[in-house]
Every structure is written in C-alpha cells, then in structure tokens.
Amino acid sequence: MRRAILLWAVACLGLGLGRASADEITLPDGPGRDLVYARCQTCHDLGYLKESSGIPASAWKDILVTMYGFGLRIPDAEKAQIVTYLGTYLGPNPPPAAPAVSTADAAPSLNGGKLFEQNCSACHQKTGKGLPASFPPLAGNSDLFLDRLYPVHVVLNGLTGKIEVGGKTFNGTMPSFAHLDDARLAAILNYVRGAWGNAANAPAGMRPLAAVDVKGLRDQKQTPKEVHGLRASLLK
C-alpha cells in the first residue's frame, strides 16, 4: 500500500493529476484546463474525466456531443478549446511537459464580469440567480458579506453541506477554484459583491478584495466541510 501511494504521489507531482484537497481531483496544467474546471463539474465530478483519460481525441469530441444531450450548453468556441485540451492532456499519448510559465497569461485580463461568466456561471448562472435546489443564488445573497474574507475561503477551498440562502435549502458541493490566480479570484469576488444590486448589502467601510487578501489565505488549505463550519460560525 505504501508503495502505491508513493507512486501515485510521484505521478501527481510530475503531471499535476492528483488532488488539491481530499476530494478534489485536479487535472494536468495546460491551455483550456480552467475551462474544463468551470464547465464540467455542474452535473458530475471530474472522476469520469480522470477515468476516461486515454481515450482518443475523436472520442472526447463525441463526449461533448453526448454531454449536450445531457444538458451541457456552452459556445462552440469553448467546446473546441475543451476538446483540444482533453485530447492533448487526457488523450492516449503522454501530455506535453508542463509549460514553463503557468498557462495564466502574464498580464491577465481582470474583467470580473467576464471571469465570473467563464468560471462560475455554469452553476450560479449569468444572472447570479442560481438554480432552484441545486445552486444557490449569489444575486441578493447577503452571505457574501458575512465577513470580508468569507467568499475567499469558498472559492479557494470549495464548500459542502446543508446551507440556507433566502429561506431555501441547498445541500451541494461547490468545487475549489484555487487553480485561478489571486488577482483573478479577487476580481471575480469584487464583481459578485457589486453586481445584481448586491452592493446595497455591503456593510459600510468593507474594502474591496485585493490579490494579497487571496494570497494570504491560499496556504490555509481548508476542506470544503471546514469552510461550511466557518460559514456556520460567522452566521452566529
């Protein structure tokens, strides 16, 4: 057993295919990966992608058609990017060596609205209204202001367990978005706190988030359950 774990750890380090927290499956770094994280965890986790790794690129293309039948709705341009990523990094051949610099471009566009659309809308919807019973609304959600850093904990670590938002119960799993850099996460959360009339709920004097706020929490590494506990304690 020890040997197996060791081998696995080596593979994870080498290829970036492993787990961030106990339940989080991570994929090899490469162009298009973040889109997979954003679009492919709404209906199942990445277990199916991991177990399917090794199929030919044409089969990945077929998968996206199948997913349309299951309800996936994304633009064709995104589909193409995802198919290229999956065919390259989860295809039959070993993936190319990890890029020297991270795939995050040097000077990222920090348009929070666009980043929200790309990364969060598959579940919370473009309108921020979420989906009944499955994904809580972020529009009009006062939890965003539970304290200045609460949403940072959520996006870095994920969240799981029963919660109540606007009198409705949710009991799902939000995956971690720790693969996005500090500046992007701060931009997304500032956008969410200002959009859809949310600004009106902001407590006086709460400063916008900066990249350094995200950086400060990154190494804390909580489980999604621990973030649930944090949420409960802030509500008291």
Add this chain to the structure above:
Amino acid sequence: MMSGRDGEFRFNRRQFGLATSAAGLALSMPGYLRPAFAAGEDSAAVIAGKVSGLIIHNAKLGVMETPLTLLRQHKHTPKEILYSRFHFPHEGEAAWYDTIKAPDFPDWTITIDGLVARPRTVKAADLAGMEQVKRVSVLQCAGNGRAFYAAKQKVAGGQWHNGGMGNIEWEGVPFRPFLEAQKLLVSSGAKWITAHGWDHPATPEGSSFAKSYHIDDPALDNAILALKMNGEPIPAAHGGPVRLIIPGYYGNMNVKQINTILFEAEQSPSVYQSMGYRMPLVPVEPGKFGANDYTLTNSVPTYGHKIKSAIFSPLPEDKPGAGAVEITGVAFNDGRGPITRVEVSSDGGKTWTDAEIEAPESPWAWYHWKAKGTLAKGENTLISRATDSLGRSQPLDGLVWWNPRGYEWNGADHVKVTV
C-alpha cells in the same frame, strides 16, 4: 470462502487495501496515469452506510464498485457493499437517497397514465397489502467489465471491472397482475411501457431518466414492484421506497424510486433510452462507430444479461501456492434457459475441465461453480466460460463485442495469478 452465510457481514481492512491497490484500474489506464487511481476517497463518506474500500468511479454521483474479495463472501450481496450507480448528483433535493437507510416516504405514490382510459394513482402503502413474491436475481450494471474493452480501445466512462454486480433477494408485488387489477383499459395503440423514477438531472436542459419495455416483453411476466431487498425495506441508495425489478435484466432497466408508469405508442425520448444504454446490433469498430451513432434501428437497449461467468477464487490477492487449486466462481444469464456448462482452464486455455455447478436459487440468480486446476510457478492465466441450454456461451475474446459506450462485457473471464 463462499460460506454463504447470508446477512452476516464480514469485512477486513487488509483485504480492501489489497483490492484497491494499483492493481485495480491500472489495466485500463495509460502508463503515465497509472497510479492516479489510488486517490484517497472513502466510499463510506460518499454514501452513508457503505463500507470503506469500495472503488469509487464518481463521488458526486455516488457511483462505486465492489472489490471481488468482498463480493465473494456473501450469498446475497449486503447493502453495505453492493455497487451503486446513480446518474444525477445525490445532492440538494436528492440528498435523501444518499444513504443505505430505508427512505421515509409514507405517502409515496405511483401514477399510471398514458394511453389508458382510466389513469390511476396507487399508494405505495397499499402495495404492501398485496400479494408479495420473491425474486432472487443478479443485479448488474450494463457497464460492468467496461475496463476490459481497453485492450482494444479504451472507452469513456467509469472503468468497471467485475464488481458492478450483486446477487440479491427482492420481494414485492407481481407487475402484470398489479397492472391488470388497476382496470386501466389500455388502448390498443399502446406498444410500450415506460417507467420513470423520482430522480432528475442537475440542470433543466438535462434528460430525465426513463426506461421503455415492449408491452409484450415476456421478461415483464416475472417483474415485480419491489418493496424489499434482502428482507428489508429497499435502501434509498438502491431504489427504495419502490423499485421496478425485472429479473435477468441489466441494472439500468430496474428503475429506482419508481413513481410513474406510462403506456405509450413510442418508447421514451429520454437519451437514456434512445442513445445511452444501447448495444449495436452488429459488431462495430473503434473510429467507425462512435458514441453518438446509435439509432433506434441499428441498436437495442441493454435489456437481458448476456451469459457471463466470473472467477471468485483464487484471485491475485489470495497469493495461492503452486500445485493443485480449487477454482471457484459464479455464472448467470438472463434466466431464459439454465446454465448447463462452465468450462475452466488454469493454463491459459490449453486444457479445459468442466466445473461442477451448484443448482441456483432461481433462474436469474448466481450459479456457483467449482473446478480443479493446477498452478505452476510463475504466471498462470485462469479462464472460465459459461454456456446455457439455449447454446449461448461467452466469447473467448470479449473484444468481439467492443462498443463505444462499453456495455455488456461478457468475454470469458480471465484472471492472472502469479505463484
């Protein structure tokens, strides 16, 4: 080993450690991804009441498989270890079926509608007052054995080995007599019966799960609306409060949490009927027939179990020594004719002996078998191959039925043990 002590639940941590070691998925993973399987997810944390050590294929959906070292210990597969297969997240409103406890829905109803003059809604509580019958039947995922297709061309989806099955005693109300008693006045235009369960997709654009059977399907003559599994109310994770059980049919055909039965002119448009869970009528080749090339005419739903056998011992985990060995296992089919022969080889198919077959509990149950073999120093390939009274037998090379969604694996079972 196969003591048949039903209900007695035995589990030992060392066994699952071995069963879930890198040996598991390695077969179907490309080399560079191989040990990724050893991820530390705990099945007991995914569905409440499951033991640790089941092989997880998708945690969000609660999809998991039973290591054979556990499966072989029981005559009837206990709920704590039985494989689990959901299509939609067991989260939010669906969190209630995320447990092996019986669901608490005293007001559950089943609506029967469609091309009938008198639609009805029947209370599940009333079912309990009707005549009950028992059906021991193998429950098997249509994707069981999918991983073995990788030897030709890996197919997408959970990479199941042989553990997506169990031998189960179901109990409930006979299906056809129940429908007749409802005096529905079915229209002559009705050609299909469609069963819907309570579960629903994560997003509104998704396709709901439904299964359609031809109205005259003889398999429905043995079907029951089951209320009990292994003598207890059906666990939520396994389809309680009421599950349609069609003995001898693949798992997906046995609709969980059934709440609607429709008489219809056409089969359901659900993608789970029209595209998923289908087999091409003729053998197909990778690259020529893809996952979305299925039509209602070039393929059929995964209805009855193809004849199959599985070796339960010795497994590599048993670390057998050289010399004489007893080889044991199970065989089953769709129940249309008895299993008449199980041929076993312990030398990779050079020589064969006929196994001794135990009478099964029912036509749809596991047939236990045993045969004598010899293990030599080095690697030995054990093979088992079943045949039934209708002359159907397992292909020696299951890859002849390769299909892009990886269903209905029934190749002669091969187990490699190194002495």
